[in-house]
Amino acid sequence: MRQIPLPLAAGAGPARIVVGNANAAVVDAFARAAEWPFRTAVLFGPPRSGKSLLARWFADSGRGEMIDDAETLEETALFHRWNRAQESGTPLLIVANAAEDGAAGGGWQIRLPDLASRLGAALHLEIGTPDDAMLAELIAVHAEARGFTLGEDAAAYLVPRAERSHLGIERLVHAIDRLSLERKQAPTLAVWRDALEDLRGGSQPRLL
Secondary structure (H helix, E strand, C coil): CEEEECCCCCCCCCCEEEECCCCHHHHHHHCCHHHCHHHEEEEEECCCCCHHHHHHHHHHCCCCEEECCHHHCCHHHHHHHHHHHHHHCCCEEEEEECCCCCCHHHHCCCCCHHHHHHHHCCEEEECCCCCHHHHHHHHHHHHHHCCCCCCHHHHHHHCCCCCCCHHHHHHHHHHHHHHHHHHCCCCCHHHHHHHHHHHHCCCCCCCC
């Protein structure tokens, strides 16, 4: 398991990107950006899976340029951005959402033929489902970002019972933090259990 430190202000979110089974191939591909077809890659991933953080780290580290939420942009403008990157020889990382059912692109249907052909020929990268080890690391990192600790005992209890997704873990840690603050008590087993029950009952915290 690896982690990538992020230069974020305190309270701005997780200070590290957890690199595990779900995204290790993506991080490794970033090191070979000059070898991408047309120096272009399209990164897909479900909500809150860290794809925007990874893309920002890619750009900030000088590896190339990034475009986030590509499926929301006007296609002609996106095509012009691709052309400019080609002219400058700069690797370009394009980020798009994946659908809840895991379908790449979240139903992103590109209507501009020239753009569709260019992105179809690009390297396609995808963030997958975290395994147990990565889920445990995500729990610890999200708790740290909220100013408290969830150690190995918490992970051993929560991982087998939690939703197996980045978003599910973020919601779970949010729920644990909320209950702990409401009860003015440390996040112990009773809080972990009730947070899981709250999420199963549909009381999911809204994440900004």
